[in-house]
Amino acid sequence: MPKTIEKKSSSSTSKKWHKPSAKKSAKASTDSPKASAKVNAKRATTRNPKTTSSPAKKAYARKPKIEKKKQPKLRIFSLGGLNEIGKNITVFECENDIIVVDCGIGFPDDDMLGVDLVIPNFSYLEANVEKIRGVFITHGHEDHIGSLPYFLRSMNVPVYGTKLTLGILENKLIEHKLLQSAKLNTVSAGDTVSAGHFKVEFIRVNHSIADACALAITTPQGVVIHTGDFKLDLTPVESEPMDIARLAELGSNGVLMLLCESTNVERPGYTPSESKVGLSLDKIFSEAEDKRIIIATFASNVHRVQQIINSSAKHGRKVAVTGRSMINVVNAAVRLGYMNVPDGVLVDIDAIKKYPPEKTTIVTTGSQGEPMSALYRMAFSEHDRIALTDKDLVVLSSSAIPGNEPLVGKIVNELYRRGVNVYHDSSVEVHVSGHACQEELKLMHSLTKPKYFMPIHGEYRHLIQHKELAEKLGMPSQSIFVSDIGRVIEIDENGASFSPNPVPAGKVLIDGSGIGDVGNIVLRDRKNLAENGIIIAVATISADIGELVCGPEIISRGFVYVRENEELMNGAKEVATTALIEALSRGAHEWGDLKAILKGAISKYIFNKTKRKPLVLPIIMNM
Secondary structure (H helix, E strand, C coil): CCCCEEEECCCCCCCCCCCCCCCHHHHHHCCHHHHHHHHHHHHHHCCCCCCCCCHHHHHHHHHHCCCCCCCCCCCEEEEEECCEEEEEEEEECCCCCEEEEECCCCCCCCCCCCCCCCECCHHHHCCCCCEEEECCCCCCHHHHHHHHHHHHHHCCEEEECCHHHHHHHHHHHHHHHCCCCCCEECCCCCCCCEEEEEEEEEEEEECCCCCCEEEEECCCCCCCCCCCEEEEECCCCCCCCCCCCHHHHHHHHHHEEEEEECCCCCCCCCCCCCCHHHHHHHHHHHHHCEEEEEEEECCCHHHHHHHHHHHHHCCCEEEEEEHHHHHHHHHHHHHHHCCCCCCEEECCHHHHHHCCHEEEEEEEECCCCCCCCCCHHHCCCCCCCCCCCCCEEEEEEECCCCCCCCHHHHHHHHHHCCCCCECCCCCCCCCCCCCCCHHHHHHHHHCEEEEEEEEEEEHHHHHHHHHHHHHHHCHHHHHCCCCCCCEEEECCCEEEEEEECCCCCCCCEEEEEECCCCCHHHHHHHHHHHCEEEEEEEEEEEECEEEEEEEEEEEECCCCCHHHHHHHHHHHHHHHEEEEEEHCCCCCCHHHHHCCCCCCHHHHHHHHHCCCCCCEEEEEEEE
């Protein structure tokens, strides 16, 4: 296994050998008469062109010219995280070595009906699995680790990450029954892992989860820095600030390319410190002494949960955790020492009724309005342990991810209907982002001083605005690569350019336990069913005599209410019957042809009458 973890070490000094000067050598050689005679004789021989030529000169003339060895080409491409939010995965390839950075999931778009998750297309990596030296994880968010269980099913390669990152990953691998076979390797900020042509150094950064790291990847062509998700937090909660000194050192030594996140590139200024949320929480707890407090936040935001626990303990409250992902992350953080919980403060959700409501705090999932989350079930009276009343205060300690605003609004509206007090980020400062704003992005560029730049982690507008920001800092436009998933950047001695040959990339849809069995045709049918409903036509035909024996019977679901549209349904039945009888009389006996005729006749009739296009499903049985 290609693993070598190195710690940083200071350079050692060495003694230097100094060659004596020519004057001193000549003086030393002529101190005696004998030595002087030898030197004069040698000089005379050297000056005479007819005498034997210098052996050293002959040797020098015969010495072949040493050409500088060409370094192997570096290829960089993303299979996700470009022109989209989430599904982050970047691949580095050099000759017979490949390393993968992150392996996240995406969430389905509105038109992906019934789809649970979206993962990257791994086909290129599966075809080159023997080259993969490891997967390197920057931090433990779902959009960076969520696809690993699906990846490791077919490609069981080493995985490298910090302690909390792998602690969260372990819970996912247990669910998928992969933990025993997984090759997990724990590293710390400052460690370097050797993997074929690559050396990967983990560099501490701040984010909305503990143990986040940027990566400095040493390649034959130079050093590439992958920032992961980061922000500059000089007063972080329970951790150290970003390792600015190391980034500056790498920049001074020369950085070949910077891959930098673009999530908050539209926001000017700096991202506020996470510790600012703690002050807001203290104020809320002080003003709501007569209420039970329910706080919804991202399960992975360990520092946020820590501050909620701190404020609860300060005001004499017990804390209960609900929501599967929240329970898993908190258990992992406490077990690994990333959270400090005072004795007796954390209680089981089943024991929460033993305490007065105004002396309890509930930490829950559902800050994004997810329909299956604990907060959603509370809001719609579906939670089996918690019933909300007007004596409750709900705090949404998050901001809505783009596209989730309607879901969050739905929960907030339902909470207000129940008389529940609601605080969210627009009314009180209960959330700060974990991503760098414009000034922090400028700092990253200025520290690393890259030769080339590739914006990552964002939709197309984010990537373009990050490109423009880099240009304002003085980077030439031709040195910036706004890429797309599957598009390959190649770097060699001649420079960097896009390859004309992309690699396979795209979205693989997860529906229940099915992986990739839902495609565009299935989604199209689902959308049609959702919008227009379905009509099923069932007919029985005697293949021996070529006659219609029974039917066709017309069944409608999601199209019209049959009892109120009998005339329409009877008309469809008449049209279908006529079409089948005419087809059989012409000698049509192939099931495929008969189905097409039946479907076409019904579809045309329904559209002429209603201007709608329900999905028509013909079923023909043989008697």
